[in-house]
Amino acid sequence: MPRLPRLAALAPDSAGWGFFLCTSKEVRTGRSGSDFLILTLQDVSAQITAKIFDDVPRFGAEFDAGEFVRVEGKASVFNGQLQLIVSSIRRVHVEQDRREGFREDECVLSAPRPIDEMWAELTARVGAMQEGHLRVLVRRILADHEAELREWPAAQAIHHAYRGGFLEHIVKMAEVSEGVSRAYGADADLVLAGVVLHDIGKLQELAYEAGSASYTRDGNLIGHIALGLILVREAAAGISGFPIELRSKLEHLVLSHHGSREHGSPVEPKTIEAFILATVDELDAKINQVRRAVREDVGEREFTGWHKRLGRVLYKGGI
């Protein structure tokens, strides 16, 4: 039995074995009264729905959601989507399976660019900030949350929803917004601080474990925008002499970064920097969605299927 290719390369007739992270596992009762299991599996390149119809009680006891698993099965098309029909599954035995090539990193859906490289780029940009108070504040937050900022996704599901997605999102926004700030003579340090901190409240809004993110109590009741504000306020309070007007401008960036009240910002952009931040954030999120939709569309047509969230089909030629 051959090893399965990476999930991103899986074909409708692929069959074999592989290592994956199981991020969800549910028992369902089929129409005939017999149970089956429905799973979500991922590797570094993509994620997939998987089903187990045979020996459900035995296999169900072999692993839990949140664990790495060794799977045998074959790909199959269901309602136009690839899925994996699993014939055998068990949790990974790290030492033994490492000899067969198991690597944790290879089993977690991840940003395409290496995390160390992105982290280095980000810290370099922050290190080059001119305004001392902002630089200290941003550096301190980066230092305090380095572990999460290197690993977390940028959102639960909509965009950059994979390991390193948070970092990928802000590194790309930093790159884009630098040019935009220069073109408009905006305060580049302030924009960069806004880029790094705009979603910082997500570290409290979400809980990210074993490759999947869920909303926390404060995530639902308070939300990442207000949580981010509190975090910035507290960080500024810890830096003596942090200018009061600068703090207001920075907090304004965090609060207004969704661009409009309809999208959840309690105040709307009122500074050039806030217009730039909200624009670059939305563009980066949209392009990430477009790229993903084009990549995941397996049809032969020039256009993807209907993208529900964007409300349109997308052109695959040249993307």
Place this chain on the structure above:
Amino acid sequence: MPRLPRLAALAPDSAGWGFFLCTSKEVRTGRSGSDFLILTLQDVSAQITAKIFDDVPRFGAEFDAGEFVRVEGKASVFNGQLQLIVSSIRRVHVEQDRREGFREDECVLSAPRPIDEMWAELTARVGAMQEGHLRVLVRRILADHEAELREWPAAQAIHHAYRGGFLEHIVKMAEVSEGVSRAYGADADLVLAGVVLHDIGKLQELAYEAGSASYTRDGNLIGHIALGLILVREAAAGISGFPIELRSKLEHLVLSHHGSREHGSPVEPKTIEAFILATVDELDAKINQVRRAVREDVGEREFTGWHKRLGRVLYKGGI
């Protein structure tokens, strides 16, 4: 020359003198090239636009916006609104004018109910709260901000926009929401805390001086909803053992009290208490607007003129 009646009782042909607070003063150049002054005057019962056409340089030097003034003039209808044509004006000389009956309180537009009475009712309600942490927190905030909470309006212009309006708004909401909470078995202490604190950020959002409110820098850049959140977070941090879940529920009340994102709440009500608070807040604000529109409409018809904000006329019969 007789003394003018209170502004609420002014008739189109009233003429005489009176004491008022001048809340705005602007010089304008008329079409003929001559200047005139346009003022806003108020007393305890209402406010009015006033104009000075004669001796502008002399009268203009006699007072400033934010001062109490002694005015002679006559009422007049302009575009369907009463205004005052001023023939003479000077700032109040407190000692001298007190002999003629000048009283500061009589010159500031105010809630109809005595402030001490409302304050006593509010503190009694708060004192009766069962949940100790909440009671301590609310009491502390009341104590810290008593001066503003007794004097400030509830909003710059839309509803309860007069001295004591903030207090009137929360006292009435406390009365209404008590019955609603009981009917639905909601946490009455939590709702009451939400009532007292929902707009507490307005103390930083607005600056209220000399009878008129304006937006501060943080009011525009951060807004009272997020400012209120920070204030509650800091107050809770000062109370040892304040339960974390209780804090989340309370902050949720502050953040969601506008009821929807369109109206500026970054999160929408997700608890019974939040639904009640948002509902009672909106109803109280609307009824205040309706009452004011009915009171200010001087026509003889059964309905007011078009109320732009509410998008309708209002029935005057029985209100």
Place this chain on the structure above:
Amino acid sequence: MPRLPRLAALAPDSAGWGFFLCTSKEVRTGRSGSDFLILTLQDVSAQITAKIFDDVPRFGAEFDAGEFVRVEGKASVFNGQLQLIVSSIRRVHVEQDRREGFREDECVLSAPRPIDEMWAELTARVGAMQEGHLRVLVRRILADHEAELREWPAAQAIHHAYRGGFLEHIVKMAEVSEGVSRAYGADADLVLAGVVLHDIGKLQELAYEAGSASYTRDGNLIGHIALGLILVREAAAGISGFPIELRSKLEHLVLSHHGSREHGSPVEPKTIEAFILATVDELDAKINQVRRAVREDVGEREFTGWHKRLGRVLYKGGI
């Protein structure tokens, strides 16, 4: 084989027998070509979807939608919802089954509070109305429609959709609005009349039989708001000397109670009483939905799943 618990207490592994009302019954052809039956069953506490896969022709002949049935089966989770897999079913034989404990009332989904108690509270409130014409009108309508008003649901599906739900809705609204009217000095009799009559057109809009409600021809073509208006107009015509202005105010309450044109009111609230009625109606309907969503959510998380109609998740802590 044990007796099943009430549906509200059903667990994923419950098995046994019970008496229910079957409110819908449909034959479907499965993928394999074999037919199965899909039912809705209810008892006093909840309702559930049930399926019959075996002996379909025989069981299908044993009962019809709208009948009470005796069922044997076991609970099962399908797409995250509890359902009942039926192994045996027949219609109830009243005399025989009563010996086993069959009671009609126990098989119809009902308001939690006893109907007689709610009815007594409502008639007491109405009896205490000061304004004679209104009291006569409301009493007459209560008398003419007592049977329906005691039994009907408040809506087909969205809120209070069970036996006695209509009564529960107006009794709770009467309780809440009494305090609100007092607080704002509104005409309490008028508000109470509006509470009782605002949905009275539903008695013609819906047909309620055997535990399920459906839209009538006039329900679809005319709607309960306009039907209620006609009913009120006719009732007022039957009371000599009913004041014309009072009739207008009352009809305005019925017409405007959805609060806005978008929600189906041809006129929007223009009196204090109309603002109160629309507010209390919406709050009561929303709280009923929130309570139901929290009660029906079987997961262990602190929040319910996504509530499609309210467009959010709901906090289960303390509701």
Place this chain on the structure above:
Amino acid sequence: MPRLPRLAALAPDSAGWGFFLCTSKEVRTGRSGSDFLILTLQDVSAQITAKIFDDVPRFGAEFDAGEFVRVEGKASVFNGQLQLIVSSIRRVHVEQDRREGFREDECVLSAPRPIDEMWAELTARVGAMQEGHLRVLVRRILADHEAELREWPAAQAIHHAYRGGFLEHIVKMAEVSEGVSRAYGADADLVLAGVVLHDIGKLQELAYEAGSASYTRDGNLIGHIALGLILVREAAAGISGFPIELRSKLEHLVLSHHGSREHGSPVEPKTIEAFILATVDELDAKINQVRRAVREDVGEREFTGWHKRLGRVLYKGGI
């Protein structure tokens, strides 16, 4: 001094005398403290704003709103609109002025087509209806309200707001909808009945006197859609054997004729006839507005100025 041309033909430099209906009259105090009068005058062809600056007390006593007046003055452009600066005004002395050519009809803004001709066309169409119950019902309503139906405008301000406008509106709708009904095999009698009755509630919604319409109490509190329903319900009740389904369909037409809930219909079209009625009503109202905007635009450009209600400019070439 020459006689002024009809208002529709007035030029920026016209001066002279004429007879008009004065539909509104207001005293205003100018900036200099002196009063002036602002009037609305109309003749059969158009209406105009007029102002009196001189001898205000004397002229003000010479007439009231709602009276025919003899005016001397000259046209003038103010903010891009023609107005009349009045140098002399008095109420009409019918007998004396008739010798100078005064005719009431010539002084009331009116539909361009003769009312008798339109009435004859409408009654002929109604007389040709096949369905007996509908024909009796519509005829009876026409007979009961002939006076108003011949004279009233179709709306207070937006479209067909002149004498005979109501009749003009339904006669044109009857002509258009006849062809549409035929094309789609719709029930032409039902559509015609809907055309005649869709706005019948306006006879109670508005009060039309002396050339100007205002909202009544029931107009504001109940609205013409619901008032029309009641009128139709009562008329049907007076015709023995009026089919219940036919009544529902007809009432549905009245209720749904604004096409959507946003526009004030409590139910939306659910029959072919209702779709046709709502479509023809909206088109006729819009074309009337377009025609008026093109006619009233006095500029030389190919397009009118911005039409606030339609949200666009309109092409004058060929309209």
Place this chain on the structure above:
Amino acid sequence: MPRLPRLAALAPDSAGWGFFLCTSKEVRTGRSGSDFLILTLQDVSAQITAKIFDDVPRFGAEFDAGEFVRVEGKASVFNGQLQLIVSSIRRVHVEQDRREGFREDECVLSAPRPIDEMWAELTARVGAMQEGHLRVLVRRILADHEAELREWPAAQAIHHAYRGGFLEHIVKMAEVSEGVSRAYGADADLVLAGVVLHDIGKLQELAYEAGSASYTRDGNLIGHIALGLILVREAAAGISGFPIELRSKLEHLVLSHHGSREHGSPVEPKTIEAFILATVDELDAKINQVRRAVREDVGEREFTGWHKRLGRVLYKGGI
């Protein structure tokens, strides 16, 4: 084995054989791991979903999407919709099957009215146009695209989505708009030209083959409104002396025919003719949808099920 009735007449228990066009064919893997085929079949009267569970590999090789097929099977209800369970299928052998009654025309879903008759009516109307340039232009376009205009549907799915639907749509619009134009004194030639050309860009927006329409690259990237504009511009350029203003008015009709920007028109109607065209287009599309929903609803109730696109149920009485 009997011959199946036309699909429009198919009953839940029909069984037999028939000739159809297969417009889509997909392989799916069932839960048990076995594959099945899901097809769309149509005849002149209706279309239906069909499934093949047995001998999938063999039957799958017997035909392709886009081919005529001979099918044996029986009707069945699935989720409230009729479907066909296929027991045998093969592609049509034209010569042999013609002896059994196969006719291509009978197998393609088509407009109810004969195409030749509709085409004759349309060309007669066009031939009677007074304005020479418009007549030449419209005739030329009709001549250039006769084949497509006779065969194509008016849309991919929403309305008139069958053979001859495009022609049926414009012929009906021509009939309706003629009367409307006359009633309002609009330029009937211009409106007719607009009717014929408003959707002409669909010939490039869609690709219609073998009974099914799909979007082309330019259809998605440019859209039929802009494609229609280009086509009209080019056609006008080919007619010497085509008046420039007439071209603008005609292009305006094409561009504004969706009535508002929200519906995809880059400019909104600014001429009487454009208001008429947009109104008639929308009404014809809606009535087509209503008729189809009523026809396809197989229940016994007076109203159809919920129509998702129109957002309501529809009355079946008399439609």
Place this chain on the structure above:
Amino acid sequence: MPRLPRLAALAPDSAGWGFFLCTSKEVRTGRSGSDFLILTLQDVSAQITAKIFDDVPRFGAEFDAGEFVRVEGKASVFNGQLQLIVSSIRRVHVEQDRREGFREDECVLSAPRPIDEMWAELTARVGAMQEGHLRVLVRRILADHEAELREWPAAQAIHHAYRGGFLEHIVKMAEVSEGVSRAYGADADLVLAGVVLHDIGKLQELAYEAGSASYTRDGNLIGHIALGLILVREAAAGISGFPIELRSKLEHLVLSHHGSREHGSPVEPKTIEAFILATVDELDAKINQVRRAVREDVGEREFTGWHKRLGRVLYKGGI
């Protein structure tokens, strides 16, 4: 009498003489019956409203809208805006006035950056395009329209509404989008072509003369988006071998650049390049509006007055 400063530097008490372009001139009749003139004047730095109250007939004959004028007057504040009260005005006599320092360029409101410099930057960018067909097409259009592209504003009123504004807008967009394209690996040539051509239809939509822009017939009836499409289509037709797919992508950019149908794009962005173009266009227009609002706000507060179009106040600190 001193020379007035540039309009951007005008203070409320400035008095003196200067040269301006008069872009509008209207006669109005004041309340007293006397006429006055209302003008719009501009110089290179700003524009202002001016009024003439004295000697109206004489001065009115001295110049026309669209001419350069020599003005004497003094600044004055009216409704919070600076205006100029003109005491003397005549048209410029070029030769004579040049000796006093008259220069046409100094009298036309213009982009702050020199036009030659912007033109050079743009042509350099275009010259560096890699894709030959696009480069030829863009160059050809630049060459054909150089005169307009150097002089025209980007819009009639909303943003970049001054001489050279069109060029300033696309040069800035080219700068910004270059970085964005690089960051996302988009087709930079295609984006640049889209930047240059997205508003090219404005050259037909507007007529720009004597410093003011107005809508043409085709501007109103067809609009710049569709006009731009036609222009691109025709230009591509003139380049042999222009790839069909490239043409579709380019036309898609022009059509979708407003980002949504609500904003007038008949198709919405479906390629990465289209998302980038629409984003950069909107950001550049918004920042131009923000900058202008901040610059024109003469108050001393930290925030501008309410910006109607953006629906907010704007922070002046640091912009």
